[in-house]
Amino acid sequence: xxxxxxxxxxxxxxxRAANSTAVEAGARAGFGARGIIYVLVGALALQIAxxxxxxxxxxxxAIAEISEKPFGQIALWLLGIGLVGMxxxxxxxxxxxxxxxxxxxxxKRAMAAGRFVFYGFAxxxxxxxxxxxxxxxxxxxxxxxxxxxxxxxxxPGGQWIVGIGGIAVACAGIWIAVRxxxxxxxxxxxxxxxxxxVRRALDISGVFGGTARGAVFxxxxxxxxxxxxxxxxxxxxxxxxxxxxxxxxxxxxWLLVVIAIGLVAFGVFSWFNARYRKV
Numbered sequence: 001x002x003x004x005x006x007x008x009x010x011x012x013x014x015x016r017a018a019n020s021t022a023v024e025a026g027a028r029a030g031f032g033a034r035g036i037i038y039v040l041v042g043a044l045a046l047q048i049a050x051x052x053x054x055x056x057x058x059x060x061x062a063i064a065e066i067s068e069k070p071f072g073q074i075a076l077w078l079l080g081i082g083l084v085g086m087x088x089x090x091x092x093x094x095x096x097x098x099x100x101x102x103x104x105x106x107x108k109r110a111m112a113a114g115r116f117v118f119y120g121f122a123x124x125x126x127x128x129x130x131x132x133x134x135x136x137x138x139x140x141x142x143x144x145x146x147x148x149x150x151x152x153x154x155x156p157g158g159q160w161i162v163g164i165g166g167i168a169v170a171c172a173g174i175w176i177a178v179r180x181x182x183x184x185x186x187x188x189x190x191x192x193x194x195x196x197x198v199r200r201a202l203d204i205s206g207v208f209g210g211t212a213r214g215a216v217f218x219x220x221x222x223x224x225x226x227x228x229x230x231x232x233x234x235x236x237x238x239x240x241x242x243x244x245x246x247x248x249x250x251x252x253x254w255l256l257v258v259i260a261i262g263l264v265a266f267g268v269f270s271w272f273n274a275r276y277r278k279v
Contacts, residue, residue: 023089024279030086030119031277033079035270037062038209042263045243049253049260057260058141058239059122063129076130083123089279090116099188099278141238149224150233159228162236166224173217180210185269189276202276205269212262216242 040062044055055061066072066079093112097104152158152165179185185206194202220242227235237245246256 023085023092026082026085027089027277027279028085028274029082030084030089031270031274033082034086035267035274036066036079037267038213038270039264039267040065041239042260042265042267045256045260045263048244049247049256052247052253056141056240057243059125060141061240063126067129073130076126080123080127080130083119083126087116087119087123090119142241143238145220145224145236145238146233149227149236153227153231153233159231163225163228166221166226166228168221169224170218170221173214173219173221175214176217177211177214180207180214183207185210185273188278189273190278191276193276198272202269202272205265205272208262209264209266209269212259213266215259216263219245 037059041057041059044057044061044065047055048057055065063076063079066075069075090112093103094109094116098108098112102108149162152162155161183203183206189202191199216239220237220239223235223237223242223245227233243256243259246259247253249255
């Protein structure tokens with residue numbers, strides 16, 4: 001057996017491992033975990049809209065909320081393990097391509113790699129908090145955002161880096177919203193297995209939730225651009241302060257109410273993905 005055939009056999013075994021039942025189960029658990037986080041963030045945002053205070057409306061706030069419940073530590077471990085499953089699935093997509101005819105495109109692999117890093121960090125933060133490192137997962141996204149922005153602004157060309165990063169995040173938010181409105185997610189789901197009622201619920205949660213999530217990303221990107229232009233890291237906002245900023249619009253807290261319900265809807269959409277996603 002020559003070296004080329006051994007390498008091909010190794011790649012085939014690795015690809016089969018990436019498509020294994022374990023990886024599929026991890027992906028579905030990850031979508032379930034993501035859904036829990038977004039539902040909790042949306043619920044916390046609703047509290048802010050109606051009371052003006054409350055727990056921080058971001059991943060850290062969601063983790064803290066879970067930890068205060070009975071069996072909260074167990075729930076956090078399960079949540080973190082679910083996010084690990086999501087990260088590993090995204091890694092398999094980056095290495096071997098996604099499901100579907102165009103899943104091997106370099107752009108899709110690059111996006112999967114980025115998502116692997118994101119979910120890997122999210123899993124680490126949740127598991128660290130569950131293990132007792134309260135400063136890891138439960139930290140404020142606002143303070144983290146400002147600290148990172150301040151550090152980058154101190155670099156040569158830091159304003160350009162922050163500005164371009166902010167534009168990228170804003171464009172990503174618009175892209176997320178547009179894809180949700182166009183229902184691009186249909187091609188990733190087992191639509192033929194759904195009843196008409198399930199499809200209707202899927203589209204309500206997918207379009208509404210994806211649009212709200214995109215609006216949050218786009219707004220956060222706009223704040224990063226403002227931080228770059230004014231050379232002021234205090235202008236940069238994490239998810240919590242970004243959500244609170246919606247209460248400062250002419251319609252008052254009602255825009256935040258709409259966004260908050262949208263984030264809950266995106267959590268529900270994530271649960272649909274846990275059941276019907278093509279993995």
